[in-house]
Each structure stands twice: as C-alpha cells, then as structure tokens.
Amino acid sequence: xxxxxxxxxxxxxxxxxxxxxxxxxxxxxxxxxxxxxxxxxxxxxxxxxxxxxxxxxxxxxxxxxxxxxxxxxxxxxxxxxxxxxxxxxxxxxxxxxxxxxxxxxxxxxxxxxxxxxxxxxxxxxxxxxxxxxxxxxxxxxxxxxxxxxxxxxxxxxxxxxxxxxxxxxxxxxxxxxxxxxxxxxxxxxxxxxxxxxxxxxxxxxxxxxxxxxxxxxxxxxxxxxxxxxxxxxxxxxxxxxxxxxxxxxxxxxxxxxxxxxxxxxxxxxxxxxxxxxxxxxxxxxxxxxxxxxxxxxxxxxxxxxxxxxxxxxxxxxxxxxxxxxxxxxxxxxxxxxxxxxxxxxxxxxxxxxxxxxxxxxxxxxxxxxxxxxxxxxxxxxxxxxxxxxxxxxxxxxxxxxxxxxxxxxxxxxxxxxxxxxxxxxxxxxxxxxxxxxxxxxxxxxxxxxx
Numbered sequence: 183x184x185x186x187x188x189x190x191x192x193x194x195x196x197x198x199x200x201x202x203x204x205x206x207x208x209x210x211x212x213x214x215x216x217x218x219x220x221x222x223x224x225x226x227x228x229x230x231x232x233x234x235x236x237x238x239x240x241x242x243x244x245x246x247x248x249x250x251x252x253x254x255x256x257x258x259x260x261x262x263x264x265x266x267x268x269x270x271x272x273x274x275x276x277x278x279x280x281x282x283x284x285x286x287x288x289x290x291x292x293x294x295x296x297x298x299x300x301x302x303x304x305x306x307x308x309x310x311x312x313x314x315x316x317x318x319x320x321x322x323x324x325x326x327x328x329x330x331x332x333x334x335x336x337x338x339x340x341x342x343x344x345x346x347x348x349x350x351x352x353x354x355x356x357x358x359x360x361x362x363x364x365x366x367x368x369x370x371x372x373x374x375x376x377x378x379x380x381x382x383x384x385x386x387x388x389x390x391x392x393x394x395x396x397x398x399x400x401x402x403x404x405x406x407x408x409x410x411x412x413x414x415x416x417x418x419x420x421x422x423x424x425x426x427x428x429x430x431x432x433x434x435x436x437x438x439x440x441x442x443x444x445x446x447x448x449x450x451x452x453x454x455x456x457x458x459x460x461x462x463x464x465x466x467x468x469x470x471x472x473x474x475x476x477x478x479x480x481x482x483x484x485x486x487x488x489x490x491x492x493x494x495x496x497x498x499x500x501x502x503x504x505x506x507x508x509x510x511x512x513x514x515x516x517x518x519x520x521x522x523x524x525x526x527x528x529x530x531x532x533x534x535x536x537x538x539x540x541x542x543x544x545x546x547x548x549x550x551x552x553x554x555x556x557x558x559x560x561x562x563x564x565x566x567x568x569x570x571x572x573x574x575x576x577x578x579x580x581x582x583x584x585x586x587x588x589x590x591x592x593x594x595x596x597x598x599x600x601x602x603x604x605x606x607x608x609x610x611x612x613x614x615x616x617x618x619x620x621x622x623x624x625x626x627x628x629x630x631x632x
Contacts, residue, residue, distance in 0.1 A: 189310070189322045189324055190218070190324070191323070191324050192217060192218040192323060192325045192326070193210065193215040193216045193217065193325070194206075194207070194215050194218070194325055194328070194517070194520075195220065195323055195324075195329070196217065196218065197328070197329070197330050198228065198332040198461075198497070198499075199219055199220075199223070199227070199228060199298075199331075200226075200227060200228020200497060201228060201497065201509045201510045202228075202329075202331035202333075202498075202509040203219060203228070203497070203513065204219075204226060204227075204287055204291065205509075205510040205514055206331060206496060206513030206514065207219045207294070207329075208291070208294045209513065209523075210327075210521060211295055211296050212294060217294070217295075217297065218297045218323055219291060219296050219298050219299070220299050220301060221298065222300070222301060222303070224300070225284050226284060226287040226291065226298075227280075227284055227287050228497075236279055236280055236283055237276050238538070239538050240276040240279045240280075241276055241356070242380045242540070244276070245380050245381075299315075299321070299323075300316070301313040301316070301319075301321075302314045302464060303465065304465055304466040304469075305465065305466040306322065306466075307469060307470070309324050309326070309492070310322065310323075310324050311323055311324075311328065326492065327492050327494065327520045327521065328492065329494045329496065329513065329516060329517065330467075330480060330493065330494070330496075330499055331496050332460070333461050333499060334460050334461055334478075334498035334504065335459055336352045336353050336454070336455070336456075336457075336458055336459075337456050337458055337459045337477075338454065341426060341427075341428065341429055342454050343429065344454075346437065347435070348362075348431070348437050348449070348451050348452060349437065349451075349452045349454065350453050350454070351453070351454050352373050352377070352453070352455055355377060361384050361385065361386060362381075362386055362451035364386065364388075364389075365386045365387070365388050365389070365449055365450065365451045365453065366388075366391060366437075366451075366453070367381075367388060367390045367452075367453045367455060368391050368426055368439070368454045368455060368456060369456045370390055370391075370392025370393075370394055370397050371398070371455060372537055373455040374390065374392070374455035375397060375398065375409070375413070376539050377453055378413065379413060379539045380540070382413070382417050383416065383540055387419075388419065389418070389447050389449070390413070390418055390419070390420055391421045391422070391424055391425075391439065392420070392421070393423055393424065393425050394422060395422070395423050397409055397410050400535075401545060402551070402584065402596070402598045403550065404550070405543055405545065405598050405600050408541075408543075408580070408582070408600050409539060409541070409543060409600065411580075412539075412540065412600070413540075425441065426439050426440070426441055427440045427441065428440045432448075436448065436450060437450075439452065458477075458498065458504070460474065460477060460478035460479045460480065460500075460501070461478065461499060462474050462478040463478060467480070470490055471489065472488050472489060473489065477501075479501045480495040480500050481500070482495050482500050485516065486500070486513075486516035486519070487516070487519070487520075492520075494519075494520055496509060496513040496516050497509035497512060497513065503535070505535070507533075507534070530616065532546050532547050532612060532615050534546045534608055534609065536604075536605035536608070541578070541580065541581060541600055541601050541602070542600070542602070542603075542604045542605055543598075543599060543600040544599050544608035545598045545599070546611060546615065547586070547594075547595050547596040547597055547612075547615050548560075548586055548595045548596035549586075549596060549598070550562070550586065553596070559589035560586050560588055560589055561586075561588075561592065562587075563584070563585040563586075564584050566581070566582045567579065567580070567581035567582060567601045568580075568581075570632075572632040575632060578601045580601065581600055581601015581602060581604070582599075582600060582601065583598070583599050583607070584596075585598075585611065586598075587620070591620060592620045593620050594615050594619055594621065594623075597611025597612060597614075597615065599611075
C-alpha cells in the first residue's frame with residue numbers, strides 16, 4: 183500500500199455513487215461547487231442500477247412477457263416458458279437497461295465537471311477522507327461538506343449457509359444458472375414479494391415464508407389482502423406467520439427449511455430477503471464523530487444533517503423508506519441546505535410507494551388505519567378495473583382504485599391502487615393531494631376513453 187503525497191481540497195466530498203450520491207453531487211456541481219465523488223465499485227448506479235431496482239423490475243417485465251401470463255388471461259393462449267430456459271436467457275433485456283443507466287450516470291457526472299475517484303473511502307478526521315484504490319494506492323482529500331451515500335447491502339442471517347450454491351440474497355439471486363423447479367423466499371417484505379411473484383410467473387413452485395401476520399403491513403389493509411389473494415392465485419404458497427428455525431442442505435442442489443411445528447419446506451433455491459444493513463462498517467464513521475445503530479444506519483435531522491454539522495447522509499444508509507426516488511430527493515435537499523443554495527428547500531410532504539409484484543400496486547398518503555388512529559372521519563371511494571372498458575381490454579379483472587377523502591371537506595388524503603399500471607396511474611392521485619384537491623376535481627375532469 184502506497185500513499186500519494188498531498189491532500190486535495192473540495193467544497194463537497196460525496197461517498198457513494200448510487201442515486202443519492204450522484205444526484206447530490208450533481209446538485210452542488212450545478213451551482214458551481216468543486217465536487218469529488220468516491221465510488222468503490224467499477225460502475226456507478228449503486229443497488230438501484232446494478233443489483234436491485236432496475237434489474238429486478240426488468241426481469242419482472244420479461245417474465246410477464248415471455249411466460250405468456252398476460253396473454254393467457256386475455257386470449258386463453260398459453261405461451262409458457264420452456265423449463266430449459268435459463269436466467270441468463272431472461273436477462274438480455276436487463277443487461278441492456280442496466281448498461282444504459284450506467285452510461286447515463288457516467289455522462290451526468292462528466293457533464294457536471296465532478297471529479298470521480300474509484301476506491302474505498304474511510305474517514306481520517308471529520309473533514310478528511312482517505313481513498314484506497316483496488317491496487318492499494320492511497321490518496322486523501324478534505325471537504326468543507328461531506329455527503330455519505332453509501333447505500334445498503336442484504337442482511338445475511340447466520341442460520342443460512344450462504345456458501346451453499348442454492349442459497350441466495352437479493353444481490354446474488356440474478357446469478358442463478360437455471361430456473362429452479364422449487365423456490366423458497368424467506369421474508370415477505372417488498373423485495374421478497376416482488377421476487378416471489380417474478381419467479382412464480384416463470385413457472386417456479388414458490389413458497390413464501392414470512393414472520394408477519396399480513397403482507398406489507400404499511401399498506402392499506404384492503405390492498406394487503408388483495409395482494410395476498412393475487413399472489414396465491416399466481417400459485418405462491420404462503421407460510422405465515424412463521425420463522426425459519428434451521429436451514430439444512432440435502433445435497434449440492436437441494437435445501438430443507440424447518441419453519442417450526444413440524445413443518446418443512448424443500449427447495450432447489452432459497453432467496454433470503456431478511457432486510458438490509460447500511461454500508462458503514464468500513465467507513466470509519468467513529469473517526470468523524472458519527473454514531474450508527476445496530477444495522478449501521480446513520481441518524482439525520484430534517485435537513486439530512488448528521489450529528490456532525492458539516493456531514494450529511496441520504497439514501498439507504500439512513501434507512502426507511504430507502505427508495506431510489508426518495509434517496510435522490512434527500513440528497514438534493516441536503517445539498518441545498520448545506521450550501522444555502524436558495525433553490526429547492528422543501529421535501530414533498532407525500533411520497534409515492536410503488537411495489538412491482540404481480541399484480542403491481544402503489545399507494546400515497548393516508549390509509550384507513552392511519553385515519554382511524556388519528557380519529558379523522560373519512561369517506562371511501564372505490565372503482566373496479568372490471569367495471570372500466572380499459573380494464574376489460576387489458577384483461578385485469580381484479581384491480582381496483584381506492585380513494586380516501588376527509589369527510590368534513592372531501593379533501594383527497596389517500597390514494598391506493600392495485601392492478602396493471604398502478605405505479606403510473608397513482609401519480610394522478612398524488613398530484614391531486616399535493617394540490618389539496620377535493621372530490622370536485624375528479625367530478626370536473628374529463629378522462630380519455632377507454
């Protein structure tokens with residue numbers, strides 16, 4: 183290991199080149215700040231581009247198209263995938279999408295004049311960061327402001343022998359060589375549910391093991407129940423509430439999971455989706471005076487500033503909601519505050535949640551439970567996809583839209599959709615809520631037909 187002499191100085195040092203890091207760096211550079219972006223991996227984009235958001239959503243669309251799932255419901259035509267098709271066959275489109283996103287991120291960094299250094303970053307002092315390249319070369323830099331955007335990694339519970347070739351986490355699942363006949367998904371969070379649906383659409387016999395009493399407890403209870411019904415109709419077997427007591431390899435390609443009460447689940451592939459851990463272990467945050475919790479998360483205030491006034495953090499590293507969209511906004515707002523840019527000073531008070539299961543669903547705002555807990559009288563409006571001409575055309579018989587209005591003034595306070603294009607249609611309701619619209623808006627609007 184050799185250390186290059188001299189310490190460069192920057193207005194801003196950003197650690198991590200995912201959605202939060204890229205957008206935070208670009209925000210500051212746009213306003214003329216001298217910015218250094220440090221990324222350990224060969225490619226920019228973080229989990230969103232390389233292992234999570236884009237790859238999993240692209241695989242989902244591929245599975246829906248190539249499995250003929252949509253065609254079967256519309257036309258009674260079975261275009262089911264051949265069992266001998268491999269995951270590599272399915273990832274051709276994923277590689278195209280991810281490659282384009284990497285090029286876009288690289289271009290964005292270059293056009294903003296951001297200095298990019300490949301290497302592992304660690305704090306030497308609150309304003310001083312050391313960078314260790316893959317070849318062992320060490321350089322240092324100082325920054326007036328520092329943004330931590332190192333993201334997160336899948337948590338690997340000790341009960342699972344991850345060195346076994348049939349056990350995967352959400353970062354490694356796309357390295358599957360072939361589509362397994364039987365898959366067990368451990369964890370009924372967003373990632374677990376999305377992958378369970380994707381592989382069920384590809385013809386796998388999927389068992390979902392979850393410790394909760396209902397899927398995705400943050401959802402409106404009616405949407406949660408509809409999602410479970412949709413997943414069971416897809417052929418997914420639900421084992422819940424249950425927790426894996428042990429994981430026993432049978433041979434090189436089979437595993438048995440003991441979930442208690444004499445119940446076992448046999449699988450050819452196991453996806454462990456048991457939450458994520460913030461990437462701070464090697465960052466040396468203690469040298470900067472920052473404290474993390476047991477999952478490595480960094481606590482921040484409403485401006486995404488840590489307990490050290492000139493150090494900010496955004497994205498997965500600070501925990502929930504850990505979405506690419508919110509991570510970008512957090513980083514932008516953090517930099518506006520850090521440099522007093524007189525630009526975008528307010529985070530959107532209502533955020534959209536898009537879940538790419540089959541069926542897909544999306545929500546924004548209040549649920550019936552949160553309104554009941556707050557003691558707010560409300561009115562529920564529902565519209566079924568199968569009562570709409572467009573819904574009939576696309577063959578979605580189970581989808582529905584659910585709108586929640588405050589009873590006293592009929593202001594829209596919650597939008598919930600399950601069914602085709604839910605994650606896109608939701609933005610109509612989200613925009614209405616941000617404009618404090620009432621039911622009168624939808625009475626006056628003219629929508630396209632069908």
